[in-house]
Amino acid sequence: MNFLKLSLKNLLYRPLNLTLSVVLFALGIGLVSLMFNLNKQIQDQLDSNLAGIDLVIAAKGSPLQAILCNMYHIDNPTGNISMEEAIPFLRPANPLIQKAVPISLGDNYKGYRIVGTTIDFPELYNAEIDAGRMWEYDFEVTVGSSAARHLNLNVGDEFHGSHGLGGDDMHVHDYVPPYVVKGILKPTGAVIDNLIITNTASVWMVHHDHDHDHDHHHHDGHHSDTEHSHAHDHSHNHNHDHSHDHKHHGEHHSHAHDHSHDHSHNHDHSHDHNHHDHGHGPGCGHHHDFHTAEDQKGSNKVEHLLDFHGEAITAILVKYRGRNIQTLNLPRQINQNTNMMAASPSYEINRLFDMMGTGIEAIGIMGWIIAIVSGFSIFISLFQSLSRRKYELALMRVMGSSRNGLFTLIILEGLWISIFGYLAGMVLSRLGMLGVAGMVESGYRYQINPFEFIGEDGMLLGAALVIGFIAAVIPAVFASKTDIAKTLSSK
Amino acid sequence: MSCFGLPLTYTEDLFLNQFPQNDYFYFSIKKGLTTHANLWADVVHSMFDKLYLMIEVIGLTYSYPGSQPLTFPDISCNKGNTHLILGKSGCGKTTLLHLMAGLLKPESGIVEIAGSDISQLSGAGLDKFRGKKIGIVFQQPHFLEALTVQENLILAQKLAGEKTDQGKVNQLLDHLGIGSKKDKKPSELSAGEQQRAAIARALVNSPELLLADEPTSALDDENCNAVVKILSELAIENNSALVIVTHDTRLKNIFPNQTILA
Structure with a gap:
């Protein structure tokens, strides 16, 4: 029966008092820990997805939105950029740009985004193939590890994408060939784990066909197109020569078409175009539909896209060759001289973090306040127990305990409460993180590990013990000063 | 009992304690002994008396603040x-008891328990x-x-x-x-x-x-x-x-x- 055990038994003898102190303490510690963990997880997620990207070029709008959409895949696109404007930046010969990765968004499969891009995209995240191979031909996809796991996709599986970026299954693109899973990526810890990746052309094709069949459907941001190609299409009244509007594509694509199909298609196409403020590639879908394998070869390379002047993409992720005065000026030049917007991820993310930081800090401050109030509650609870237990304390002195013994006993009681509070607080913060993880998972497809134990949690144990000690010091001093004779002679 | 300090007599002490109305019985033992033996018994008693002394209180005083000092009679017990x-x-x-237990410190006097003065x-x-x-x-x-x-x-x-x-x-x-x-x-x-x-x-x-x-x-x-x-x-x-x-x-x-x- 040492003091550690005795102090514990004393506390457990009054479970309600103990529970009150512990719960209050746990709330404080839990909130502070939640703040630290949220901060850490958000920072980690934001950092791990920077992927060395120096610049995001997207349609004009909110730069933060452009970054969140195209790098973090948690917001809607700001719009589309035409290939005509994008191509100068996509050219491998660009002296400033080492790597330019086009991003085309618009569809999802059960809430997981389908990204039309090039083979450079997985390289940004150092993603490697786990099973199968990278996509090569149209309608082939490579799936991020967690997307594959959650969607239960394996190599060889087929699926149709749904329109939009959310998982609401507004409708399914079931009139185009299904996507075929050709490979699964190894986990990277980055956003690519939650993406389904295909070539740019496949995304284009889906949307052209999609739009002609579903022209009343509302779209949130995909490929706008040049007016003239539509007008042209229409005026030609489905003459399938296409020599004019497809002069850029001509060399790459065969143009065999089903007439009746094209008829209705183009008709709707123009209609759709007038109806909504954005139109679609001049019959591109047809060409892609009938790509030969030869033509599709290399469709996951950026070079393949350089001739698609009439198309549009969502954004370009840019990695500079090096930093110099020209790269410094590049964003301004893009913003001033083009219809596009250049956004710097590190700047925007810092800004975002500052904004979120305030909220997270507020949680933390609340936590600390509760922790300190709970320190008071421990103090009061121990103090009250002194008057209730004055005979016990006097008796302990009679039985041979020294003043220091009583001091130690009360301090230990304070420390026990803080340890219990800390442990319960950790459970609370893990539950909180579990909730956050669930929300983040269902809302943004991000996985965070709610059970990570970070350094700050260890530091919190120290803080908890300090609070417990301070709360117990005064009662402990009083206990050690118990006047035994007076206590025992008072009836 | 201050007659015999020998271990053998403890039971007898108890016996007599339990039946105090039979105190005469205790004295009759002494009466029955010869004068010589009686003398010896007293000598033996005084020798062992010190040896078996467990607590001795001598000249103890204590005063609570603002009241008359308390003086206690000398007490000893084997x-x-x-x-x-x-x-x-x-x-x-109770004050005396607390003084004897070392829960209070006497103003003056000695409380000796098993040979140690606890006021020290x-x-x-x-x-x-x-x-x-x-x-x-x-x-x-x-x-x-x-x-x-x-x-x-x-x-x-x-x-x-x-x-x-x-x-x-x-x-x-x-x-x-x-x-x-x-x-x-x-x-x-x-x-x-x-x-x-x-x-x-x-x-x-x-x-x-x-x-x-x-x-x-x-x-x-x-x-x-x-x-x-x-x-x-x-x-x-x-x-x-x-x-x-x-x-x-x-x-x-x-x-x-x-x-x-x-």
Whole structure:
């Protein structure tokens, strides 16, 4: 029966008092820990997805939105950029740009985004193939590890994408060939784990066909197109020569078409175009539909896209060759001289973090306040127990305990409460993180590990013990000063 | 009893204590001896008297702030003997007990227990001494409520710096007839059982001095007799000096060694 055990038994003898102190303490510690963990997880997620990207070029709008959409895949696109404007930046010969990765968004499969891009995209995240191979031909996809796991996709599986970026299954693109899973990526810890990746052309094709069949459907941001190609299409009244509007594509694509199909298609196409403020590639879908394998070869390379002047993409992720005065000026030049917007991820993310930081800090401050109030509650609870237990304390002195013994006993009681509070607080913060993880998972497809134990949690144990000690010091001093004779002679 | 200090006579002491009305019987033993033998008996007695002296209080005074100083008569008690301190409420009985237990520091005078003057001890040393050498039974039995009866006894051993002796705990509780209650919390025991458990706690370290503060005043005659019997029996078994402080006049006729406080 040492003091550690005795102090514990004393506390457990009054479970309600103990529970009150512990719960209050746990709330404080839990909130502070939640703040630290949220901060850490958000920072980690934001950092791990920077992927060395120096610049995001997207349609004009909110730069933060452009970054969140195209790098973090948690917001809607700001719009589309035409290939005509994008191509100068996509050219491998660009002296400033080492790597330019086009991003085309618009569809999802059960809430997981389908990204039309090039083979450079997985390289940004150092993603490697786990099973199968990278996509090569149209309608082939490579799936991020967690997307594959959650969607239960394996190599060889087929699926149709749904329109939009959310998982609401507004409708399914079931009139185009299904996507075929050709490979699964190894986990990277980055956003690519939650993406389904295909070539740019496949995304284009889906949307052209999609739009002609579903022209009343509302779209949130995909490929706008040049007016003239539509007008042209229409005026030609489905003459399938296409020599004019497809002069850029001509060399790459065969143009065999089903007439009746094209008829209705183009008709709707123009209609759709007038109806909504954005139109679609001049019959591109047809060409892609009938790509030969030869033509599709290399469709996951950026070079393949350089001739698609009439198309549009969502954004370009840019990695500079090096930093110099020209790269410094590049964003301004893009913003001033083009219809596009250049956004710097590190700047925007810092800004975002500052904004979120305030909220997270507020949680933390609340936590600390509760922790300190709970320190008071421990103090009061121990103090009250002194008057209730004055005979016990006097008796302990009679039985041979020294003043220091009583001091130690009360301090230990304070420390026990803080340890219990800390442990319960950790459970609370893990539950909180579990909730956050669930929300983040269902809302943004991000996985965070709610059970990570970070350094700050260890530091919190120290803080908890300090609070417990301070709360117990005064009662402990009083206990050690118990006047035994007076206590025992008072009836 | 101040006649024989020899161990063999303890039983006799007890016997006589139990039947104080038969005091004449004790003196008749002396009467029956020859004058020569009688002389020897007195010599032997005075020799062993010092050897078996367990507590001696000499010239003790104490004063509470703002009141008259209290002066206490000299008191001594041998191993295995019982000394009764009688007095009305407020005459300083409990103060004397606390002085003897080292819970209060006397203004002047000596409290010598088993050869050590406890007024020379202080702090943790005095606390340890008290835990080891002095057992105290209070009028109201006090325990650590969170612990079982058995744990209370073991804690008493620990706090006194003694090794845990489960056997002794069991034996003591069995002896007091509450062996079956050892895993119960003190609050679950009846008043009589609590008092016996408190006696067990006071005796668990085999103290040289057993102090009892009004152990019987709250009890009816039957329980009073039982407690007195247990206390004096155990004091003899443990070879402890028993000092009972009380205003309970029922004890007056049981223990012949008495000091009356005025």
